[in-house]
Amino acid sequence: MGQQHGEHHTIPLSLYYKILGLLLFLTVITVAVAQVDFGALNTVIAMAIASIKAGFVLAYFMHLKYDDKLYWVLFGTAVFFLIVLFFFSWLDIVTRINPPSIL
Amino acid sequence: MSTVKTSEHRHHAHHFDSAEHEYQSSKFGTWLFLVTEIIMFGGLFVGYILFHELFKETFKVGATFLDWKLGALNTVVLLFSSLTMALSIYYAQQNNKKLVLTNLYITLACGFVFLIVKYFEYTHKIHEGLLPGRYFAYDGPEVAALKELGFSNLGLYFSFYFTMTGLHGSHVIAGMALIAWLIVRAHKGEFNSSYYTPLECVGLFWHLVDLIWIYLFPLLYLVG
Amino acid sequence: MSSSASVASRFMPPQGSEIAANVDSLYAFLLIVSFISCVLVIGGLIYFAIKYRRKHEGEKTPYIAHNTTLEFLWSFIPFVIFMVAFAWGWLVYYQLRSVPENGLEISVLGQKWNWTFTYKSGRASSGEFYVPVDQPVRLVLGSADVLHSFFLPAFRTKQDAVPGRYTQLWFKPQREGSYQVFCTEYCGDQHSSMAAIMHVVSREKYEDWLSNDPYKGLPLADIGQKVHTARCIACHNVTDVKGIGPSFKGLWGRQETMDDGQQYLVDENYTRESILNPNAKIVAGYPKGVMPTFAGQLNEQELLGLIEFIKTLK
């Protein structure tokens, strides 16, 4: 059965504000970084920063840090299966042999 | 009927052992729902990334048509609304009805701001003919330049732009409707430190909407 | 539906190539393994069902919760079989897909609901085509509208034709004869009649066919009739019965009403436009976008032929 501890964790207000500050700062970084061209790495860098932001939202705003570990598992499974979908579709697309027209 | 009026202190639906039990279950259910949302949006992201890899130039040019300042503005608005959403739960835990309401109103207002900004972005694009796939009607120098490089499907970029932001926008609207419902209930004084399950669950949903935008913003506006 | 080509009259279609025989051996292996598995499972089921049927109420049954050896065996043995099937399947697939360099190349276009074959020499035909025996053939498949799939049962091979790109298929015919081609990707109303015949003939006959202009010495109207039978009959009858499109009988010289109420005389220009740009004017009572364009697929002689042919259908 579910764990029955009555007390829920409350996060102090100051931490909330700090997290918002951090998120805004990272937004600025995202924009700033985008002005520089890293070639193929552009997308990777942008996604990495976005994931850090997402991590903070998940951990603090969504209280995942203080919650049942099961939710991380759930979240992870979702992301994992998306990667599977991406991986195989991508594998197909890049390994296709596209013969040219012979006419 | 198996539910008891929830406004009363520490009451819970009949098939649960306790209010805590119900709270934990509802949260579990909400998380599962969020997982389905993540996968649904994720499908779109997968499509986006695949086509992005196939048609790099198209996407790069496409992104230049978006105003990153508006995107950034909306990012800030949503991040801020996430904070106020979290705060409303915090104040419910403190039994502070007034600040619960204030924060909910701010969150709702942020939702409106977001939609208004989106409205301007949309009308601008529609006006220019920057429309999805078949209806793409823009005919500037960029299109010709792309053709030179062998890409003639700029419309595809806008297909992704409109479907992704459109789906996200509809989630913003849904979230706002839920927040409005919370406001009504909060006015009735239904939330307090021992019962705030709806706040928590809608909150999670709202954060997810924010989360998705965190990815959409750089993908669509910045790297393209 | 009828056809002159040989398809299966027995369990499998005839084997047109060596690879077809390889596919059949693999299939035979799978059938035997499957049969043994079924006999074990279903036989065991029936045997136990009869042997241990309830003889009186309240019988005691033993408590058997598991047996590690058995469980290992019935996971491991199927696993091994599956791996053999996979590896063998891979091998056969490899043969099916390893296109030899020196093959005869033919371009195949799928279009609702017709296959067109174009040879390097420019010789084109539709509904049937010829290949020489004992030479590898590479088909490059394209589609003008939706997905189709080119299926040669006697060669145990098939491949989808995907609009917007080319796919390929190869085989080495080893026995002369006529072979059935089906379309096996659903493509609309006439999907089941999108067939063709492949004739595998001797080198000489093939050369003969290739150099032979099918229209040589024919009057235009007869050319038109040939084209009609090959390309148009799926939708346009020459009787009073209307098909997917209007019947050609009595068409010439008629005042035709369009879906926007406009009227046009069916003359040379109208007919030409209807064939090359069918969506420009849509006859009232018929759907838009159904008739494909034939621009680039019919040459001038064939176009004129069609027009002459329609003229004859009073």
Next chain:
Amino acid sequence: MAGTSDPNKNYLNEKSGLWSWLTTLDHKRIGILYMISVMIFFAIGGIFAMLIRVELFSVGPTIMDAATYNRAMTFHGAIMVFMVIIPGIPAFLGNFFLPIQLGAKDVAFPRVNLMSWYCLMIGAAIAFTSLIYHGVDTGWTFYTPYSISTNNGTLFMVLGAFVIGFSSILTGLNFIVTTHKLRAPGMTFWRMPLFVWALYSTAILQVLATPVLAITLLLLAAERLLGIGIFDPALGGDPVLFQHFFWFYSHPAVYIMILPAMGVVSELIATFSQKTIFGYKAIALSSVGIAAVSFFVWGHHMFVSGQSEVAGILFSFITMLVGVPTAIKVFNWVATMYRGSIRFDSPMLYALGFIFLFTIGGVTGIILATVGVDVHFHDTYFVVAHFHYVMVGGTLMAIMGGIYYWFPKMFGRMVDETWARISFVLIFIGFNVTFFPQFILGAMGMPRRYFDYLPAYESLNKISSIGAWTIGIGFLVGLGVILHGLYRGQKSGPNPWGGKTLEWTTSSPPPHENFHVQPVVTAGPYEYR
């Protein structure tokens, strides 16, 4: 805490009137609502099947034209898949028995549960509106670009399936939370009945896979409405990508169809053999295993679609792996019967029928998974025969077995055993007569979705059609048996079969909140000692 104290009150007569049914939050009543709707959809889908078989009885147009045939074929497939076989076991039998088998009073979210039924009904209504717009002729797989250019009915079918998808998601979500949070005291995971394990694994699939269907269908709708072109080669899109997205859902979906059926069969075999199930943990875990692996194999539907060879080989390999946990289950059932005390009531007949037919369906699945052979068999009647063997011979048999097994519990009455067996025999024989010849037809090269065929295929098609009508009669008899049982059946006690799971400890039909006294579990589910 206890349910209603009056022993004559049960969930059926506690409240009355149509409105009390349409607004009910009781999982049992919602289960019954599902039962009624699924049966109606099944009858409609079955009628389409009968029309298909009449048309295919002889060469040439028999009773309809090609356009009508294609619509009948599409409606048959789409109705059977989305409205019958996917909600069939989880939403109907699962809804009714999952909470009871766990010793819970209800599912975790009763309102959501009701909502999921309305999703099914609304979705079905939307799907049926497509009939007004020239119907749908794409086949149940909606492959692009055909589905983009054909008539507007497609849009409604697609949106209907989208809404029905949410029904499935909500059911799955409810079951996961219920299984985690609402188990009775003492009901550990390793004491859960195998039906619950099966539903739990299914629920995971429903929650994780269905959203991809949702987005795929949404994109297809957008494709038609906004011309977005992601799947349309004319606009730079990729139709093969559509197939990836579609099968990423639809392959796991076939396990959404079969896993609950396997759960039912596990219950039936144990009860009617009066013997502890062999390899409880293996069966339970193999459900989870099948669910997990099923996400990696979707490309076996696309071996000749223009997918790359590398991907095809990889998918063929992974597909083979799914066979192993399935084999484990099959062997465990047979082993359970060893030295059992077997009774042949109609539910058991269906369970035996299931193993018989599903094994054939399964091994032919392996034949299809062998990539070199599938190049020949793809999109022929061999595939049609395969999936009817697993879906009809598998899932549908289990549904029928489940209905007869739990009928006394659901309605407090027994069905007429003689007629139930006659119905089984008709269905079983008719089924094999219908679909076995289709394996041969497929091997001979007859493509599927064909309105008309070559004369060489005629005799086998005739046999097949005759078999189909036998199935039809069998199901009509079955319907009669069920209706007769509902109104005239003998009253039954709480445990007519000697079952050991929790549902047999409460009265028949169960009271409003399932148990008169909260059960406490002290042992595993199949303790026949």
